[in-house]
Amino acid sequence: MTGQGTTPKTDPPAPPLAPGTRRPGGRTARTRAAVRDAVLTGLVEHGYPDLTVEYVAEHSGVHKTTLYRRWGNLEGLVVDALDLAGEDSWSPPDTGSLEGDLRALARTTAASFEDPAAAAAPTAFIAAAFQSERAAEALNAFYAERFARCGAIVERAVSRHELDRRTDAGALVRAVVSPLFLRLFITREPVDGVLADQSADAALAAARAGVFNSRAAST
């Protein structure tokens, strides 16, 4: 597997883009995805501090020297895998009502952690952030961007006159999912669809009461 970097095939000439720009679907992107997959598998199998660059090399087919040159070290590999995870086309639920959107958001979150296979990688990232400052920063950026996308739920609700336009969207969507994350990763209690609905309904009641109106919020 590790000899794969010797293929003689050359890439087509690259357009003059800014440094670091990737050609989607090109060899660079494929390499990065293979490395990302190996990092995810390794994180799930061994956890952050015990995952090694050697493991990633073996499981991605990318030579160790290439990994060190491009990603620096294990921390760089984990951070890039998390960055790549954020580059998807996910968009928040759009059910036609604020209550429906918030419940769907909460249910999707609960369901994604109820399936052990689907939960393994995000759980490994959350655990890695306890060990690595750079992983913590990458996780922070991932969620900031993810919650920013959820702002669309609030914009639509405001335009439907379901919500005060001063509502702090970030505070509201964080309130929706936080009772789930508390139980999953702090108190280690089960979550289900009933709890998801309750979390969404609680955040909605607070939003309607004006608790998340921006003058009162700091996020």
Next chain:
Amino acid sequence: MTGQGTTPKTDPPAPPLAPGTRRPGGRTARTRAAVRDAVLTGLVEHGYPDLTVEYVAEHSGVHKTTLYRRWGNLEGLVVDALDLAGEDSWSPPDTGSLEGDLRALARTTAASFEDPAAAAAPTAFIAAAFQSERAAEALNAFYAERFARCGAIVERAVSRHELDRRTDAGALVRAVVSPLFLRLFITREPVDGVLADQSADAALAAARAGVFNSRAAST
């Protein structure tokens, strides 16, 4: 330090209590506290998987063979330290109003993690739970008991006619603190007193709207 177990002093005769019962202030309790302190220091310094029984022996002055005999292994030491942490006399705030109690609970939680020295041990336990199933169970028990104590807030509010008696106290108090835990340990965002008040107010608004009334709750 490790030769300390050889002191010839004998303990006074123990009353016929159930197995495992400790005499408060006795040598057993002092040993356990010394071991707990060493486990906390070690968890903060090295993190769960890298902390060793040797470290605990050196820093507690309790011989390694005693540690293995009484606690089994590193996991047993961590679990017992967490059990001991739960055996304090903490009681939830009692300010005279539900809003005051919930805000004080949220502010206390935020403040306890704002101080790096105070935050280190609980953070290390939360991190250890990602690595050890037994630590996760102990953390679950710790928080279950802690939130059960917070039930007094709800009982007083019900007796003051501030809250429906069907309110699920566990769901309400978890809602109060969960936006703080989300930011501290998942999204890695700062928390402060303003956010604490907002979290308390949001949970209170939801409780007043009946979202936590027990027919709708599963916790």
